[in-house]
Amino acid sequence: MKEFYQGDIIKITDFKKQIFVIVSKNAFIKATGIFHICPVISGIQAGPLHIPVNGKKGESGTVICEQIKVIDPQARGCNRVDSLAYEDILNVSDAVQGIFEYD
Numbered sequence: 001m002k003e004f005y006q007g008d009i010i011k012i013t014d015f016k017k018q019i020f021v022i023v024s025k026n027a028f029i030k031a032t033g034i035f036h037i038c039p040v041i042s043g044i045q046a047g048p049l050h051i052p053v054n055g056k057k058g059e060s061g062t063v064i065c066e067q068i069k070v071i072d073p074q075a076r077g078c079n080r081v082d083s084l085a086y087e088d089i090l091n092v093s094d095a096v097q098g099i100f101e102y103d
Contacts, residue, residue, distance in 0.1 A: 002078070002079075004073060004078065004080065005022065005026055005029065006022055006023065006024060006025055006026050006089060007084040008022045008082075008084075009021050009040065009081055010080055010081060011079050012076050012077060013076065013078075014076065019039075019059055019061065019081065019082075020038060020040060021037065021040055021063050022036070022037055023035075023038055023092060023096050024036040033072070034070055034071065034072050035070070035073065036068050036069065036070050036071075037068070037069055038063050038067055038069075040059070040060075041061050041064055042060070044062040049065040049066045049098075050065070051063045051088070051091050051092050051095050054085075056085060057081070057083075058082070063092050065095040065096050065099065068096065
């Protein structure tokens with residue numbers, strides 16, 4: 001099985017042109033073999049839950065943090081195409097966590 005990490009930008013076989021960012025913690029990925037993803041879309045305005053990112057290899061767009069999905073990478077055919085810098089991982093993680101915090 002391929003190893004995936006938080007902040008990896010992936011493509012899924014069923015969504016040839018779409019990219020996604022892995023938002024799950026590495027410990028969760030290692031323990032379960034699955035992970036949570038959010039889509040990365042071009043041309044979307046930045047906002048509290050729409051975080052602009054640039055991958056280390058040039059992939060870019062806006063992470064749509066409210067569109068969290070969980071996937072099994074073996075069942076879905078995932079491939080890593082890029083990864084985020086640590087600062088972008090923190091920004092996306094903060095936005096996702098903010099959705100679930102107690103008021």
